[in-house]
Structure formats: structure tokens, C-alpha cells
């Protein structure tokens with residue numbers, strides 16, 4: 602799929618969304634209708650490999666996936682609860698159930714747009730149709746995160762939203778499949794869009810290369826690269842590098858959330874995972890404390 606930046610999004614990334622979709626359901630964070638045959642097969646296929654990677658020192662895939670997923674849930678829910686966010690655009694939502702869960706919990710207090718490449722968006726529509734009709738204010742749309750303008754771009758998706766309300770963009774499990782140049786242009790694009798709103802938040806999972814030096818990690822990344830038939834990128838070594846990049850891209854307020862800091866509110870975070878995965882929280886608007 603070619604976009605306005607001339608970059609072709611590898612279709613091979615999408616099966617990872619079936620895999621994580623299965624993981625969320627397996628751990629009670631989703632609805633059985635969002636589990637696909639592909640997700641189930643991939644889970645069984647990778648089970649021994651994931652176990653082996655864990656035995657050699659890599660973080661267990663389901664543990665760090667759940668950690669990031671639940672921390673993003675927590676920060677988003679707090680922002681909706683307090684009225685700071687009333688609209689969400691989840692880019693690369695895959696088969697995750699966050700949109701469905703947030704709509705169940707917050708009803709018409711939030712407009713939730715789930716966006717993904719057309720094929721995945723269609724799979725999501727079909728899955729949600731099996732659960733029942735979409736709630737009012739819950740939309741599934743096509744997007745290409747790298748598309749600068751026109752149909753399928755973030756600008757087009759955000760066009761109908763209310764500029765006087767807060768909006769959040771979420772990407773989970775997306776950034777590492779793209780080069781730093783691609784991530785940079787996505788972030789610029791996100792910041793430009795968010796700055797049009799009263800309040801603009803961005804949440805994403807983030808991995809620092811300096812945290813991932815342990816044994817077992819490198820084979821795990823190689824395996825993932827082979828599976829998606831493309832390189833898995835670790836873009837930053839330190840939090841300072843992340844902050845500097847975000848500031849240059851239009852996010853003046855940003856911090857990396859350490860899951861360990863939220864352990865009390867996220868019961869059951871596996872011990873020792875705090876060092877592996879972080880959640881990036883960035884804002885385009887001033888007037889709030891950066892700390893959580």
C-alpha cells in the first residue's frame with residue numbers, strides 16, 4: 602500500500618494484530634468475537650518459541666504486552682473520567698478491544714475512532730458486528746498512519762471532531778515497525794493535528810535500546826523481524842533522546858511512564874518488567890503537570 606510519503610506499508614505487519622488480539626482475549630481484556638482463527642494459530646505456533654525466549658532471559662511476550670496495554674488503558678480512562686479527553690483516535694487499533702471497553706464504560710462521554718489499514722479495519726468491523734451494532738460515537742475507519750493528507754490520512758479522520766474538546770491519539774504496537782524518519786513524520790503529523798484541539802494527548806508504547814540489552818532479547822527481536830519480514834527498530838537509547846525528538850516534532854510536554862510507578866493501580870504487573878516497556882505520554886497543550 603503506497604501513501605503520499607512514497608513509503609509502502611508492509612502488509613506483513615498486520616498478522617501481529619491477530620496475535621495481540623488473541624492475547625488480550627486470553628487475559629480477559631477483550632471479547633471472544635475479536636479473536637480470529639489467524640490469532641489462535643499464531644499463538645499456538647509461537648507458544649514454544651516465546652517460552653524458549655523467556656527461558657533465555659527475554660521478557661515473556663504476554664507479560665510486557667499486558668503491561669503496556671493496561672497502563673495505556675489506565676491513563677486514558679483517567680483522562681476521560683476527568684473530562685480532559687472526550688475524543689479518541691486509536692491508530693493501528695488492530696483487533697484490540699480498548700475502544701469497545703471504553704465505550705462500554707464511558708458511553709456517550711467519549712467518541713471513539715478506531716483506525717487501521719483497510720483490511721484490518723474491515724476485520725474489526727466484522728468482529729464488532731458479531732458482538733452487536735456499534736454504539737453511537739464508536740467508529741471504525743481506514744487510515745494509513747504515514748498518509749500526509751487526503752482520504753485515509755489522520756487529518757481526514759480528525760476533520761469531524763470537536764476542536765473545543767480534548768482529544769487523544771493512541772498508537773500501540775506500531776512504532777517499532779517503522780524507521781526513525783517514518784516515526785518522526787508520524788509524530789509531526791500527530792502533533793499538528795492535536796494542536797488544533799483544546800487539549801491534545803498522545804500515548805504509545807516505547808522501548809529504549811539501553812533497556813533491552815539482556816540475554817534472549819536479541820533473538821526475540823530477530824524472530825519478530827523475520828515474522829514481519831522487515832526490521833524491528835529500536836529508535837532511542839535514552840529518555841532524553843525521546844524528549845528531544847518529541848519536542849522537535851511539536852510535543853513540548855512529554856514523559857516516559859514507568860509501569861512500576863503505577864504498580865498499585867495496575868495489580869498483577871509481573872515483577873521485573875518495569876525496565877523493559879515504557880508508555881510514552883505526550884501533550885501539545887500546556888497547563889498541566891507533566892507527572893502523573
Ligand SMILES: C[S@@+](CC[C@H](N)C(=O)[O-])C[C@H]1O[C@@H](n2cnc3c(N)ncnc32)[C@H](O)[C@@H]1O
Pocket residue numbers: 610614615617618619621622692693694695696697716717718721744745746747772773774775
Ligand atoms: C502489533 S499490531 C497492534 C494492534 C493493536 N494496537 C494491539 O495492540 O493489539 C500492529 C497494527 O498496526 C497496523 N498497521 C501497520 N501499518 C500501519 C499503518 N501504516 N497505518 C495504520 N496502521 C498500521 C496493522 O494493521 C496492525 O493492526
